[in-house]
Amino acid sequence: MTLIENVDAVLKQVSLTEKHLASKENHPTTIVGVTKYVDANKARELVLAGITDIGENRVELFLDKYEQLADLSVTWHLIGTLQRRKVKDVINLVDYFHALDSVKLAQEIDKRATHRIKCFLQVNISGESSKHGLSLDELNQVLPEFSRFTNIEIVGLMTMMPLGATEVELADFFDQVKALQKSIANQKLPNIPCTELSMGMSQDYQQAIKHGATFVRIGSKFFK
Ligand SMILES: *Cc1c(COP(=O)(O)O)cnc(C)c1O
Numbered sequence: 153m154t155l156i157e158n159v160d161a162v163l164k165q166v167s168l169t170e171k172h173l174a175s176k177e178n179h180p181t182t183i184v185g186v187t188k189y190v191d192a193n194k195a196r197e198l199v200l201a202g203i204t205d206i207g208e209n210r211v212e213l214f215l216d217k218y219e220q221l222a223d224l225s226v227t228w229h230l231i232g233t234l235q236r237r238k239v240k241d242v243i244n245l246v247d248y249f250h251a252l253d254s255v256k257l258a259q260e261i262d263k264r265a266t267h268r269i270k271c272f273l274q275v276n277i278s279g280e281s282s283k284h285g286l287s288l289d290e291l292n293q294v295l296p297e298f299s300r301f302t303n304i305e306i307v308g309l310m311t312m313m314p315l316g317a318t319e320v321e322l323a324d325f326f327d328q329v330k331a332l333q334k335s336i337a338n339q340k341l342p343n344i345p346c347t348e349l350s351m352g353m354s355q356d357y358q359q360a361i362k363h364g365a366t367f368v369r370i371g372s373k374f375f376k
Contacts, residue, residue, distance in 0.1 A: 155194070158374045159201040162357075166368075169361045181361055184229050186353075186371030188213055192220035198374060199224050207231040207250070207369055211238045218245055231310075231350075231369055233284055236260045243269055250274065250310040250350050250369075253285050255297045258304055265303035272310035272350050272367075273298070275332065277325045280314055288332070299341045308348025308366070309333045313356060322356055326363030333364070 153161070166183060170176040185203035187195040188210065195206060195217050204225060208214035209232025218228060230242065231250040239260045243249070244267070252258060252271040261269060276285035286294070298306055311329050313322055329351060336346040352360025354373035361368065 155197050155374060156201050159198070159203060162370060162373055163202070165358055166361065169358045173362065175364065176361075179366060181365065182367045184231070184350075184367055184369045185374055186231065186369050187217060189371055189375050192217050194375065196221055196224065199226055203374070205229060209233075211235075211242050214242060215245075229369075240264045248272070248307070248367075250367075251284065252298075252304075252306075255294055258298055258301050262301040262303045268303055268305050270305050270307045272308050272348070273306055273346075274310045274312075275329060277311050277329055278314040278317070283312060283314070285311065291332070295336065295339075295344070296341060299343050301343060304343060306344040306346055308346050308350060309336070310350035310367075313351070313353075319359070322359055323363065326351060326360055326365075330364040 166181055170181060182205055183203060184205045184207040185198045186207045187198065188208055199221065205227045207229035208217055214230055227247045228245060229248045229250060230246045233251050236257055243261055243264050246269060248270045250272045251274045253274045274285035275291060276283045276287050279287060309329055309332060313325060330349060333346055333349050336344065348366045349364050350367040352365045352368040354370050357368040357370055
């Protein structure tokens with residue numbers, strides 16, 4: 153399949169999945185094209201095919217794509233772990249940062265940002281030690297601390313699903329993250345609207361959308 157065909161297939165699947173969801177009437181899914189597998193020329197093809205939200209998981213790769221696609225109108229997502237010492241190199245170029253996982257990192261972002269940065273809090277829902285993100289207990293404890301950073305807007309929660317989870321387990325994890333997002337939104341804390349959910353990748357984006365995802369991050373489905 154060509155890239156254009158892959159894009160068409162994903163767009164069709166997303167709109168079919170959204171069709172019967174009342175929650176989607178005023179809140180369509182944002183499809184973030186993850187370009188970590190490909191060079192800037194291929195990423196350019198993806199943007200020209202209509203995927204104008206682009207995500208990279210590493211700072212170096214992000215900066216490379218950002219420079220090379222500077223002539224295009226792109227919404228930029230940094231979706232992977234960010235070391236504190238690299239915050240200053242990248243944070244003001246990012247439209248959405250998906251992997252905020254500590255108060256210390258938030259402190260550094262707040263200090264270096266020259267405008268308000270939209271961030272997702274990353275949640276480790278499966279409790280696997282190999283996964284980044286705040287556990288549910290940690291999140292409940294530290295959540296109010298994120299309120300004081302005026303250069304950070306916590307737009308929602310982000311999560312990665314464990315590899316090899318069954319469909320039933322996935323559904324349960326997705327529902328847990330959705331419930332958590334709603335409960336945080338209901339607290340109406342300053343700087344924490346938390347109306348969005350970044351979850352679902354190539355293997356499970358349809359299921360994620362059914363369970364409330366508003367951002368899906370798709371890489372291999374486009375490029376393989
Ligand atoms: C690579 C990556 C994705 C995309 O994964 P695919 O399975 O290739 O769609 C999504 N989110 C993050 C954080 C990633 O690193």
